[in-house]
Amino acid sequence: MKVIAFAATNSTTSINKQLVSYAVSLLGNVEVELLDLNDYEMPLYSEDREKATGHPELAKQFLNKLNDADAIIISFAEHNGSYSVAYKNVFDWCSRIQHKVYQGKPMVLLATSPGAGGAQSVLAAANGSMPYFGAEVKASLSVPNFFDNFDTENQRMINPEWDDRLHSAMQQLLA
Template sequence: MKVLALAASSSSTSINKQLATYAASLVENAEVEVLDLNDFDMPIFSEDKEKELGQPEPAQRFYKKLGEADAIIISYAEHNGSYTAAFKNVFDWTSRIDMKVYQGKPVIMLATSPGPGGASSVLAAATGSAPYFAADVKGSLSIPSFYDNFDMEQGKLTNAELQDKLATVVALL
């Protein structure tokens, strides 16, 4: 199984990228590819830019990557209760290629933050809208207080209860 893992963040030190990568490592016998949103940089989406540029190559590559995967694990960073501008822009451009951005793929949606909310607002928005974009959401999980529950050196969850929940969600792929 080819699993595509990504963080809905452009931060070079993204805790959501660490979480998505770790979650993907829990899928047995999977070939994992981790995407970096910085590899899909484009101008801010607008109809005027779309008329000028058409469908930018980075959006086409992103769409193709999603299509080549057997499953997708995405972890959402939350900026002011919503998506990061970087993710929203890539998503907006890609949705103009095909509204079925996720192409019917099984998807696990995660989110984390340093605080106790665990980016649950953006996770709720993402899981709520996912069916409109052809995501077969198999499960979702918010990890609160990331630095209290994740060992940065070992790259894994340290909270046994959260580890069990994550393993259960990932097993749904």
């Protein structure tokens, strides 16, 4: 099984990148590729730009990575209650190439934030829209109060309840 995983942000210090990296470590004997949205930075999507220049090669490359995966894990950063611009731009370009961006792949959707909300707003948006774009959402989990529940030095969940919930979500991907 090949899993593609990424944090839906371009922050180099992303707590969502830490969460998704830890989450894939729970999968056991599977091939994992962690993508970095910084490697897929493109001009802002617009219909005019698409007509003038076509689809960026980086969008095609990102979509090919998803095509080659058996499953996908995304951890969403919440910016003002919604997707980060970095994720939305990559997604918008990819959806113009292939509407069903996620191609029926099983997915686990994650989100975290430093506060008690745990990025629930963006996770709700993702849960609502992903199936429309071809995702088979197997599980989703919002982890609140990231710095109280995750050891950033050792890169692991320290709250047993949240660790159990994350393990359960990852098992849904393998089921």
